[in-house]
Amino acid sequence: MxxxxxxxxxxxxxxxxxxxxxxxxxxxxxxxxxxxxxxxxxxxxxxxxxxxxxxxxxxxxxxxxxxxxxxxxxxxxxxxxxxxxxxxxxxxxxxxxxxxxxxxxxxxxxxxxxxxxxxxxxxxxxxxxxxxxxxxxxxxxxxxxxxxxxxxxxxxxxxxxxxxxxxxxxxxxxxxxxAISDRTDLPQRFTEDDIQTALLIASAETLDAFASGLNDTIGTELDISSPDALSKRGELPLPVQGRVLRGFNEEDLAGISRPGLLIAARPRVIVTTPVAATLRFRGPLLDYGNVVILEPAADVLFIYAGLAEVFGNVGEILPAGSPIGMMGGDSPLVDEILTEMQNGAGLTATETLYLEVREGQAPVDPALWFAIE
Structure with missing residues (x-):
């Protein structure tokens, strides 16, 4: 013994x-x-x-x-x-x-x-x-x-x-x-036409229709070259720490499918752009909550939906790793965390970020751009 x-x-x-x-x-x-x-x-x-x-x-x-x-x-x-x-x-x-x-x-x-x-x-x-x-x-x-x-x-x-x-x-x-509100040093590709943006928001009934009409919201184009992330296609990290709940065109429990990824994330976690990109839109849109649309290359759009806060000015070129927003929810209290730990529970990802990639006028599988585990 x-x-x-x-x-x-x-x-x-x-x-x-x-x-x-x-x-x-x-x-x-x-x-x-x-x-x-x-x-x-x-x-x-x-x-x-x-x-x-x-x-x-x-x-x-x-x-x-x-x-x-x-x-x-x-x-x-x-x-x-x-x-x-x-x-x-x-x-x-x-x-x-x-x-x-x-x-x-x-x-x-x-x-x-x-x-x-x-x-x-x-x-x-x-x-x-x-x-x-x-x-x-x-x-x-x-x-x-x-x-x-x-x-x-x-x-x-x-x-x-x-x-x-x-x-x-x-x-x-x-x-x-x-600090983001005070930032003035980012290059800007164009100025936004606020009236055309408001009209597009009011008239677009789908995300597809809104994305197709984004060019009409450009006011004055400036002499700044646009980013080109084509060489990094397929290698980009996800914009938020989390795990993929549903893949491209995968149906949910109600039988509804969307041409993007649904990513589970923790409350108040930061969302960043994985590559340099032009900020084309930010704000509430349809039933998607706050939306951020980035253009990392010509005729390519990254659409992020479901954020609680969004950062940046339309027309700016954001460097890779720049914050574009934060997820919603409430940070857990200390007592709640300790109770979870005592019960052996893991981390809770209660928020969801929707990620869609569009090339030309059609959505494509985000796995073509992002390294999804």
Whole structure:
């Protein structure tokens, strides 16, 4: 039994070395949030505040994701360790009894055997074999108890770290919105004809009709060359961190299909352009909510729908990685996150972003442009 327990402990130790432990993952995530707070302080003096703040928002988002996952794994690991220790309570009691007996008895007495020198020699050999196994079991038991204490302490302090991360992310988003409003250094391809845009919004009954009439909304064209992302076709990352719920022309539960992707995302996550593109439209449209339409190449449109906030001025050429908006929803409260983690629940992606790609006058599969896992 003792050797089996020691063997299991050695297997667990080798597995723990092969991958980051839940506790280490949570600690590393907390450090990422601390680094993001430093980035936020430095962003005010950065030459390009929008870029610096965009990276800061992403750093907070990634840190919070990693922290929530680390805490979830820590809660699961702690429960598993406590169940394992409870199941071995009798064995642990026997081990402690043996160790106490060995500790009280003088060494010569432990080696003496009533059958004489031969028995004494055999008892010495047995004790020499048993002692390392007992020592290994004690070391493994101590490691498990220390890990349980560490995980408990980690979760007890998690509320402060989560509060700091959530507040920092909110401050970074607000600063980013202000910086985008103040930005005046982007090249502009054209000015918008507000009247024609309003007429198009009022008359278009479908997204297809609106996209087809976008050229009529151009006021004065300026002498600026347009972006050309054709060389990056098929390699672009998705504009938001999330997972694809439905693919191109895939039917939903109601039997309705759309010529685009539906991406599940977390509340308040930032949405960026994956490549340099001209901003052709932003604002509410039909029943799609807030919509952003980008032109990354001639006769190519990227359409994003379902955002809560949208950024930028129509006609501007946005660099790759520029924020174009944020998803809606409410950031979860600290108590809600901790409850989810204690229950072993994962991250919740409650918002959805619709992504459509059009070439010429027709939609095409976004997988032709985006690297979709």
């Amino acid at each position: 003792i050797r089996a327990f020691a063997f299991i402990s050695l297997i667990w130790a080798s597995t723990a070395l092969a991958q980051t432990s839940p506790g280490e993952a949570a600690v590393n995530a907390a450090q990422r949030i601390e680094d993001a707070s430093i980035q936020l302080q430095n962003a005010s003096s950065a030459r390009d505040r929008v870029t610096a703040l965009t990276e800061t928002v992403k750093a907070y988002e990634e840190g919070l994701i990693a922290l929530r996952e680390g805490l979830r794994r820590a809660a699961v690991r702690q429960e598993a360790l406590e169940l394992e220790l409870n199941a071995k309570s009798d064995e642990i009691a026997q081990l402690l009894g043996v160790l106490q007996s060995m500790g009280r008895a003088p060494s010569p007495v432990l080696l003496l055997h009533p059958t004489g020198p031969t028995g004494t020699a055999r008892s010495g050999m047995i004790l020499a074999d048993v002692t390392p196994a007992l020592q290994d079991e004690v070391v493994a038991l101590r490691a498990q108890l220390e890990e349980v204490a560490f995980l408990r302490d980690l979760q007890n302090n998690a509320a402060d770290t989560l509060t700091k991360g959530l507040n920092g992310a909110q401050s970074a988003r607000a600063a980013l919105s202000a």
